[in-house]
Amino acid sequence: MISVKELSCGYDKSVLEAVSFSCSENLSILGANGVGKSTLAKALCGLLPHQGEIIINGRPLEEYTAGERARAITYIPPKLASFDAFITVEEFILMGRYPHKTALSGYTDEDRERVGALLKETGLPPKHAITALSSGQQQLLLIAQALIQESRIILFDEPTANLDPKHARDFYRALKKMPQQTQKVVITHDLHFARALGYPVLFLHEAYVRLYEEPQHFFTPDNLSLCYGVAFRPDAESPEVQYD
Amino acid sequence: MIKTVLVALLLLLTMASPFVGSVTLDPATLFDAGTVGHQIFFELRLPRLILAFFSGALLALSGWLFQTLFRNGLMTPYTLGISGGAVLGTGIATVLGLNTLIIGISLSAFFGFGGALSSVALLLWLSRYLPDKEGNSLLLLGIALSFFFSAALMVLFAVASAMQSHAILLYTMGSLATMGYTEAAAVAVSSLVLGLFLYLKRFELAILGVNEEHAKLKGINTKRLTATLLLLSSLVIGIAISVTGPIGFVGLITPHMVRKLYRRANHRLILPVALFGGLFLAACDTISRLPQLQSELPIGIVTAFIGGPFFIYLIIKGKS
Numbered sequence: 001m002i003s004v005k006e007l008s009c010g011y012d013k014s015v016l017e018a019v020s021f022s023c024s025e026n027l028s029i030l031g032a033n034g035v036g037k038s039t040l041a042k043a044l045c046g047l048l049p050h051q052g053e054i055i056i057n058g059r060p061l062e063e064y065t066a067g068e069r070a071r072a073i074t075y076i077p078p079k080l081a082s083f084d085a086f087i088t089v090e091e092f093i094l095m096g097r098y099p100h101k102t103a104l105s106g107y108t109d110e111d112r113e114r115v116g117a118l119l120k121e122t123g124l125p126p127k128h129a130i131t132a133l134s135s136g137q138q139q140l141l142l143i144a145q146a147l148i149q150e151s152r153i154i155l156f157d158e159p160t161a162n163l164d165p166k167h168a169r170d171f172y173r174a175l176k177k178m179p180q181q182t183q184k185v186v187i188t189h190d191l192h193f194a195r196a197l198g199y200p201v202l203f204l205h206e207a208y209v210r211l212y213e214e215p216q217h218f219f220t221p222d223n224l225s226l227c228y229g230v231a232f233r234p235d236a237e238s239p240e241v242q243y244d
Numbered sequence: 245m246i247k248t249v250l251v252a253l254l255l256l257l258t259m260a261s262p263f264v265g266s267v268t269l270d271p272a273t274l275f276d277a278g279t280v281g282h283q284i285f286f287e288l289r290l291p292r293l294i295l296a297f298f299s300g301a302l303l304a305l306s307g308w309l310f311q312t313l314f315r316n317g318l319m320t321p322y323t324l325g326i327s328g329g330a331v332l333g334t335g336i337a338t339v340l341g342l343n344t345l346i347i348g349i350s351l352s353a354f355f356g357f358g359g360a361l362s363s364v365a366l367l368l369w370l371s372r373y374l375p376d377k378e379g380n381s382l383l384l385l386g387i388a389l390s391f392f393f394s395a396a397l398m399v400l401f402a403v404a405s406a407m408q409s410h411a412i413l414l415y416t417m418g419s420l421a422t423m424g425y426t427e428a429a430a431v432a433v434s435s436l437v438l439g440l441f442l443y444l445k446r447f448e449l450a451i452l453g454v455n456e457e458h459a460k461l462k463g464i465n466t467k468r469l470t471a472t473l474l475l476l477s478s479l480v481i482g483i484a485i486s487v488t489g490p491i492g493f494v495g496l497i498t499p500h501m502v503r504k505l506y507r508r509a510n511h512r513l514i515l516p517v518a519l520f521g522g523l524f525l526a527a528c529d530t531i532s533r534l535p536q537l538q539s540e541l542p543i544g545i546v547t548a549f550i551g552g553p554f555f556i557y558l559i560i561k562g563k564s
Contacts, residue, residue, distance in 0.1 A: 047460055070463030077457070083315035084453035084510040091509055095451050099463040104444065149462070 001057050001183070002027075002044060002153065009043045009050035016040055018052070019209050021202055026184045028194040028215070031204030032228065037187045040204070041155040045075045057152060070099035074151040078158040080138040082130060089133070089141060090115060090126040096148035111148075118144045136167030143174055153183040160190050165241045168193060172243040195219050196243040203227055247505045254520070257527035261296070262289035265533045266540075287424060295428040295487070296420045296529040296543075297522035300494055302435035302484050304521020305442060305514070306477050307495025312453050312510055313470055318383055320495035321481050325389030326363045327492075330485035332393045332400075333359020335412050337486075339404045350486065353430070357482030363389060364478045368471075418489040418544035420529050427487045434480035435518070441476055442514050445469070450511035491544050493551025494525050501554075 003022040008014050015036040029037050043050045046061055046069050054061040056072050064072060097111040119126050122140050124133075130141060139159055146154050156175075160168040172193070175184060188194050194201065194215075201212040201219075205227065212218040221232040262285055263269055269289075273279045307320040321327050336359075337343075337352035344351050367386060374381040397416070401409050422428055442449065448469055452459040459466050498521040502513050525543070528550065532541040 042457075045461060047457060065463075066460070066465045067463035070461060074461050075457075082454045082458075083312075084450075086503070086507055087450070087454065087509045091450070092454075095454075095458075095462060098447060098451060101447070106447070 001055075002185070003053075003055035004040075004044075005053040005055075007040075007043065007050055007052035007054060009048050009052075010036070010039060011048075016043070016204075019204075021209055021211050023200065023202070023211065024183070026197075026199040027186070027202055028197055028199045029185060029187045029202045029204065030189070030191075030194060030218075030227075032206075033189075035204045035206060037204055038157050041075050041157055041185070041187055044153075044155065045069070045073050047075070067099050070149065071151060073153040073155070074146055074149055075155045076142045076146055076157060076159065078161050079135070080130060080142060085129060085131045087130050088127050089124045089130055090119065092130050092141060093118060093124075093144050093148055096145040099149060114148055118148060135162040136164070136170070139163060139167070139171055140174065143171070143178075147178065152181070153185065154178075155185045155187070157187045158189065159186065160188060160193050169241055169243050172196060191219065191224070192240050193243070196241075250505070251523075254523035254527045257530045258293070258297070258523050261293045261526055261530040261533075264530050264535065265289065266535070268535070288422075291422050291425050291428040292420055292529070293526060294425070295422050295431055296526040298428070298432040298435040299420065299484055299488050299491065300498075300525025301518040301522035302431060302438060302480055303491060303494040303525070304498035304517045305435070305438050306481055307521075308499040308510075308513065308517045309438075309442060309449075309473060309477055310495070311499055312449050313473060314382060315453070315455060316380070316383060317500060318380075318496070319386075321360070321477065322490065322492050322495055323383060323390070324363075324367060324386030325393060326360050326367070326386075326478065326481060327485055327490045328390045328393030328397075329359040329361075329363025329366075330356045330482045331359070331416060331490050332396050333357070333362070333482070334415065334486045334489075335397055335400045338412055338415070339400050339408055353483050353486040356486030357479055360478040360482035360485070361475070363393070364474050368474070414542075415489040417542035418491040418547075420488055420525075420543050421540075422487070431484050431487055434483045438476065438480045439514065439518050441473075445473070446511045446514065450509060453510040489544070491525070491547055493547045493555065494521055497551050497554045498524055 001024040005020050007019045008017050010016060016039055019040065029040065031037050039048065042048045044054060044056070044061075046064070056064070061069070093115045094107055094111060097107055097114075101107060101111070122144055124137060124141060124144065130138065133141060139162070159171055163171060168190075175186075175197070178184060184199070186194070186197060186199065198215055201215050203210050203212065203218065217223065218227075221234040224232045263271075267284055269281045269285055273281045274285050276282055310319040310321060310324065311317055313319075333355040334352045337355035342351040342355065367382075367389060370385055371382055374385065397412070400412060404412060448459070448464050451462050451464060452466065452469070456466050499513070499517050502516045502520050503510070506513060506516055525547070528546040529543055532543050532546045
């Protein structure tokens with residue numbers, strides 16, 4: 001459950017100004033470049049200072065300890081960037097269990113078993129360096145880590161931006177297989193992908209924010225033209241990926 | 245293969261260390277308590293080897309820590325000006341004639357620590373105004389601070405007596421000369437404390453080694469972790485530098501060398517980094533005292549002669 005009231009935040013200058021919305025379901029966030037979609041996601045995870053109120057699962061974000069926050073909400077960036085080039089896939093996924101371990105203890109056998117099961121399921125090579133993986137594999141890796149972290153809300157920032165249609169479909173299927181109780185929030189520019197997901201749409205515009213609880217109302221050519229300021233052809237017959 | 249040869253070479257030079265110097269020791273008389281050879285071996289060369297090994301380990305671990313904390317392969321206490329701050333602090337103690345011991349530790353060590361801590365505080369305060377905290381801006385800031393501390397040291401030279409100036413000059417070249425075990429023990433304990441603390445924090449450092457955002461998302465209070473580790477490292481660097489003076493390149497090249505040799509995740513390199521750092525400095529110390537040389541070379545010159553070309557190689561090849 002995400003609830004935001006009069007949220008303002010940004011970097012050197014404010015990107016988001018007095019944004020308010022509330023959503024307890026899965027959600028797609030769309031909007032033009034630079035409108036503040038990633039900024040919103042980072043603010044929701046406590047990565048950016050902000051003004052206004054952010055309520056996560058019924059509790060103000062400020063009241064969470066760092067560990068509690070990691071168990072409540074996490075964010076998956078569009079691309080994996082790592083200073084350490086030699087972390088293996090297995091080690092990276094295991095890091096997802098960090099918010100659940102006690103201060104001085106190591107990871108448990110159960111943690112390792114769960115990583116093993118995820119590795120089998122995803123087919124990721126356990127001993128490969130994370131930096132040696134393809135973009136598609138890296139996206140899968142980030143999902144695997146988020147899954148094992150068991151945060152109740154997971155924010156995906158442009159997950160299909162670096163993926164070819166096949167990997168985008170694989171990601172879609174992985175998303176659909178994720179636990180029902182996990183609230184999934186997907187930031188994307190990919191209208192086909194967002195429509196296939198069928199999640200309610202939060203559209204961010206420089207001047208307003210609008211939540212479309214019925215996504216089909218968002219994806220009409222007229223509404224899209226209005227939202228993005230460009231014409232959308234109503235009779236377009238471009239091929240689309242069959243996600244399901 | 246390269247790893248085996250390198251380890252063998254470093255071990256050989258390290259083990260040869262107590263036997264190399266202006267006086268040739270007879271192994272047969274080493275354990276005769278009354279002989280000069282015994283005294284030289286146990287009172288000068290063995291403590292020196294211990295000091296060299298643990299100073300090297302401490303410098304290498306500090307370099308590894310700074311590179312991990314700031315996720316930049318060129319970050320070390322030396323390049324960030326923290327060593328410069330410690331040198332300035334110790335230089336001030338020398339000019340003020342503060343050589344007394346407090347709870348067994350020289351007052352200049354406290355000044356060294358104060359200098360290191362002040363430069364960390366200055367660096368962190370100034371870094372708040374940097375547009376790009378993770379990039380090269382912080383490094384450039386550190387280099388600027390180093391220049392500032394060097395200039396302040398020149399001022400000390402101007403106001404110091406000839407004897408004090410000479411002492412500061414020798415000190416700035418770095419030296420592992422020591423007598424007895426007090427200084428070696430202080431540096432050894434500092435190095436072990438740092439190593440142990442890094443080991444205890446290995447899970448957090450592993451996650452921080454990816455990037456800071458990733459660490460925050462895993463529930464790590466990165467500000468507190470960074471401040472704690474910088475405080476601890478300032479303390480141990482201050483102690484080490486007040487004893488040996490500044491010794492460059494060990495902290496920079498050892499983590500890179502170990503990464504290239506072991507090719508494993510950063511947090512699994514703590515022990516190899518400490519061991520290689522220790523062996524590297526002990527080996528350099530052996531080279532600095534080879535009998536073919538007219539007099540002992542300052543250790544900073546030897547590490548710079550070996551580290552300099554490696555540093556250039558790193559710049560040309562990009563970060564490892």
